[in-house]
Amino acid sequence: MNRRMFIQKGLAAGAAAVGSGIILQSCSRNPRQMTMGSDDSTPVKGLNHEGRQILYYASLAPSGHNSQPWGVRLESEAQWVIESDSDRWLPVVDPDNREVLLSLGAFLENLVTAAEVYGYRAHVSVIARTRFDRDVVRVCLESMGTGRQTFTQRRDLRQKKVRMGMRRTVKSHLLSRELKSPDLVCFEKQAGSLYYFPRSSPHTRIFQEQAVENFRIQSENDRAQEEMSLWLRLRESAIEKYRDGLTVAGMEISGLSGWYVKHVMSPMDAKGETFRQKGIEKTAAQAKEGGGWLVITSEGESVADLIEAGRRFQRVALVARELGIGIHPMTQTLEEMNGREKVRKHHHAGMNPQFMLRLGYVQDYPDPVTPRRPVGWFVRSS
Numbered sequence: 001m002n003r004r005m006f007i008q009k010g011l012a013a014g015a016a017a018v019g020s021g022i023i024l025q026s027c028s029r030n031p032r033q034m035t036m037g038s039d040d041s042t043p044v045k046g047l048n049h050e051g052r053q054i055l056y057y058a059s060l061a062p063s064g065h066n067s068q069p070w071g072v073r074l075e076s077e078a079q080w081v082i083e084s085d086s087d088r089w090l091p092v093v094d095p096d097n098r099e100v101l102l103s104l105g106a107f108l109e110n111l112v113t114a115a116e117v118y119g120y121r122a123h124v125s126v127i128a129r130t131r132f133d134r135d136v137v138r139v140c141l142e143s144m145g146t147g148r149q150t151f152t153q154r155r156d157l158r159q160k161k162v163r164m165g166m167r168r169t170v171k172s173h174l175l176s177r178e179l180k181s182p183d184l185v186c187f188e189k190q191a192g193s194l195y196y197f198p199r200s201s202p203h204t205r206i207f208q209e210q211a212v213e214n215f216r217i218q219s220e221n222d223r224a225q226e227e228m229s230l231w232l233r234l235r236e237s238a239i240e241k242y243r244d245g246l247t248v249a250g251m252e253i254s255g256l257s258g259w260y261v262k263h264v265m266s267p268m269d270a271k272g273e274t275f276r277q278k279g280i281e282k283t284a285a286q287a288k289e290g291g292g293w294l295v296i297t298s299e300g301e302s303v304a305d306l307i308e309a310g311r312r313f314q315r316v317a318l319v320a321r322e323l324g325i326g327i328h329p330m331t332q333t334l335e336e337m338n339g340r341e342k343v344r345k346h347h348h349a350g351m352n353p354q355f356m357l358r359l360g361y362v363q364d365y366p367d368p369v370t371p372r373r374p375v376g377w378f379v380r381s382s
């Protein structure tokens with residue numbers, strides 16, 4: 001990859017766009033609560049109201065297959081350990097736990113942001129030595145108080161809360177218009193240097209081809225399909241029971257197909273030829289859409305590097321909605337050896353791509369629809 005886009009000019013314009021506090025659709029509505037019921041309010045020993053709110057917002061983070069691979073152990077009211085839940089790993093498509101740690105990074109970013117909203121500074125240290133350790137990050141909360149906030153500070157904190165509540169993955173109807181420079185500047189302001197490949201760039205064609213090719217390779221892998229089928233939550237009853245995984249709405253299967261998948265199919269059918277073929281066709285159609293691709297890299301491949309890459313991804317994702325930009329991670333290229341080798345061939349050594357994100361402007365930004373486990377389900381006391 002040699003077309004690194006350094007976005008230097010327009011910094012001021014970008015800052016103005018962020019500073020003007022682009023109006024969000026709604027300030028109080030959280031459709032996830034509307035569709036999934038509010039967070040289970042059963043008290044959790046050792047967790048006060050604010051702690052619970054912080055972890056609720058943390059849990060709105062994205063994760064591969066919506067597996068939500070996090071747990072939180074309370075060492076005290078103000079000291080927590082973020083755990084990696086091995087029951088929620090994806091050993092077939094993510095054997096090195098790369099995506100698990102990226103997802104935990106996104107969770108951590110929300111946690112730190114929500115802590116600020118509730119008047120705490122979160123001090124964070126990565127404690128895992130390997131990608132398979134249970135204890136990954138220790139978080140210590142320091143109370144900052146909320147007494148002396150200005151109107152602007154209060155508004156900014158409210159906006160951060162809305163961003164976490166309204167963020168979602170968007171896979172369909174991405175417009176082909178290329179991203180405007182101030183919007184890219186805004187992303188860079190959140191996440192440091194990024195690689196944007198506009199729709200017209202030759203790299204985009206390679207990314208499109210690879211997204212489809214590696215999706216196809218994975219679809220033909222029975223073990224990968226089996227693993228995916230374990231995370232399918234097709235019926236309302238399964239969603240209510242597990243509050244995680246891939247739902248029909250989350251996969252953006254709508255209309256008659258959506259009705260059929262929801263009411264007639266079972267997760268076991270995901271291993272059948274029709275489901276696989278439809279998936280490939282849908283991916284091919286999606287890959288063609290959008291205004292380009294964003295690649296998020298990491299310095300190295302350590303646990304801390306992956307957590308940091310997950311945090312940077314989430315910072316981009318959190319501002320995307322107010323810019324009207326939908327983001328769709330298409331990960332199969334990085335999961336499959338075939339895809340990784342092709343990508344490696346096209347960029348210089350030492351660059352570690354961690355996210356390949358198809359993105360584009362969206363006319364009508366959809367509300368979030370994917371379920372989350374209630375806080376009490378993933379928190380435990382020491």
Ligand SMILES: Cc1cc2nc3c(=O)[nH]c(=O)nc-3n(C[C@H](O)[C@H](O)[C@H](O)COP(=O)(O)O)c2cc1C
Nearest residue numbers: 062063064065066099102168169329330331332370
């Ligand atoms: C590390 C990571 C990898 C992901 N890979 C894919 C992917 O390959 N294809 C896809 O459609 N979504 C992918 N996603 C998006 C998740 O499926 C999505 O975050 C999850 O279902 C929750 O939905 P939400 O983001 O709308 O809250 C990925 C997310 C993360 C954090």
